[in-house]
Amino acid sequence: MVNHPSSPKPQHTKQATMSNPSDPILASPEFQAHLARLSELSTSIENTGGWPTKSWQAMCESGVPNWFVPEQFGGTPQSEMTKQFGYLELAAACLTTAFVLTQRNAAVSRILISDNHELKTRLSRELASNESFATVGISHLTTSRQHVKDPILKATPTSEGWILDGEIPWSTGAEAAEVIVTGGIQPDGQQVLLALPTNRTGVVINPAPKLLALNESCTTSVSLKNVLAPQELWLIGPCENVLAAGSAGGITTSALALGAAQKSICGLETEAEKRPDLRDSATELRATLERLKESVREMTTSPNSPPSAEEREALRKQSNSLVLRAAQSWLTASKGAGFLAGHPASRAVREAQFFLVWSCPQNVMAAALAEFACVSISSP
Ligand SMILES: Cc1cc2nc3c(=O)[nH]c(=O)nc-3n(C[C@H](O)[C@H](O)[C@H](O)COP(=O)(O)OP(=O)(O)OC[C@H]3O[C@@H](n4cnc5c(N)ncnc54)[C@H](O)[C@@H]3O)c2cc1C
Structure with missing residues (x-):
């Protein structure tokens, strides 16, 4: 078999520098x-x-x-x-x-x-004990379907518990889960959070649609038809914003974006070992990554923890920007070979797009759109 000149070669990317060697x-x-x-x-x-x-x-x-x-x-x-x-x-x-x-x-x-x-x-x-696997289907209470007039998942209170009708629009690994933590909206507008066993009558896990990336997460919608969720399955609420209860918000989405960015930067650094013209770009991206890791370190060790909403949002905006730029840089350096479907740089580019849509607050979305349109934004 003749090797195509641009067939993806096995990638031996530089080993990632340990994020926190003291841990x-x-x-x-x-x-x-x-x-x-x-x-x-x-x-x-x-x-x-x-x-x-x-x-x-x-x-x-x-x-x-x-x-x-x-x-x-x-x-x-x-x-x-x-x-x-x-x-x-x-x-x-x-x-x-x-x-x-x-x-x-x-x-x-x-x-x-x-x-x-x-x-x-x-x-x-x-x-x-890993006897069971649980996942969430809660985005319809925060970022998904917020513009739709009727609640997508109705929870009607009865003497026995709640009757659930509608759809959980997104739930990762639903087909592998014994339990989905999800929320319904009552007729009075209040939300209730429940731990719903996936084997209850009326719960249908829909086949997972094909995604741009992360297909193996088996993310899909779940249809609920007249599902009785008895009082024993109750977790939190009913109240106005059930996800705000006891939650100070986290930086997990940013940590994952930085991990994905790190992979791309390591790939770019591997290319740069043989090609000096790539070194400035690799150095600059690495410096940004290290600066953002320092922010993560400060946010997770600060005596005033947890970080404020503004700090978390600023970290997410910068992490999103970095993961996209790092993946594109790796693809650019990998040239046409990197454009082949099996090349890790092309996968990194697809995976980086995930951070534009996953649990993405309005301000982070606005910052991304402004960056793409080269409009300056005043927030941090
Ligand atoms: C791979 C993946 C895995 C995920 N896993 C989970 C999970 O495990 N659990 C979970 O809870 N969530 C999960 N999510 C959901 C995610 O966190 C976001 O909530 C979701 O991406 C929001 O997108 P949406 O299409 O539902 O948003 P929507 O806001 O519902 O947008 C849908 C469409 O409606 C239109 N639209 C939007 N806003 C307006 C408006 N104001 N006026 C008119 N039309 C409008 C747009 O055309 C848009 O394409 C996952 C998402 C992805 C992509």
Whole structure:
């Protein structure tokens, strides 16, 4: 077989610089081996399609999901800095699996702040022991379908609990989940959060549509027809903004964007080793990455933590901008060969677009649009 001159060559990209060398958990040989395993599996999962069974199993075996569960439920909680830098490294190794972990953890965090102690104890223990997998379907309460007049998921209170009718527009890994943490809107406009078992009568997990990237996250919509959610499944509410309860907001979306950016920058640096003309660009992007990592470090260790909404938003805007520019730079440096579907730079470009739409607040969206249109914006 004749090799096409621009066939994608196996990429031996520069090893990422450790984000936080002083963190013993992240520096441990176990965590480093986990990253190497995820990275290795990441190459094949895009071709295989479907739920990333092996990667998720590797994630569970590594014990990382338990960093997010309190000890009393069988977890091994870690500091906010370890968790956020852990996310960053995991995203650099395999964005899909790191993203799946964030959605599982979003479900865990909502379960943990519930006053429904019986349900909280049972689900937290099941999740800590990896007996079950939970995910979220909550975007219709924040960023999705906000312009639609009628609530997309109605929750009618009855003496037995709530009757749910409508659709969860987005839920990652719904087909693999035993439980979806989701919210319905009552006729009085108040929202209620529930831990909905996926095997309840009337719950239909729709086939996952083809996405621009991250197809293996098996993100899809879920239809609910006359589903009875008894009181025992109640988590939070009813109240006006059920997701605001007990949540100070986080920087996880930015940590993942920085991890994806790191992967692209390492790819560009590998190219730059042989080509001096690429070095200024690689140096500049690396400097921005290190500066933003420093912000993450400050935000996760500051005595005034958690960071303010403004600080989080500024970090997200800059992380989004960096992940897009880093991926495009790697593609530019990889030239036509990088444009082939199997080349990691072309995958990085597709994956980078995800941050434009995932849990993207209005101000972050506006900043991206302004950057694309070269309009200056006054906010940080
Ligand atoms: C890969 C992926 C995984 C995700 N996983 C999860 C998950 O696990 N859990 C979860 O809760 N969420 C998840 N989300 C949802 C995500 O966080 C956002 O909520 C979602 O991307 C918002 O997009 P939307 O199309 O639903 O937005 P919408 O605002 O509903 O926009 C839909 C369409 O409506 C139109 N439109 C928008 N605004 C207006 C307006 N003001 N007037 C008229 N028309 C308008 C536009 O044409 C737009 O294309 C995921 C998203 C993606 C892409």
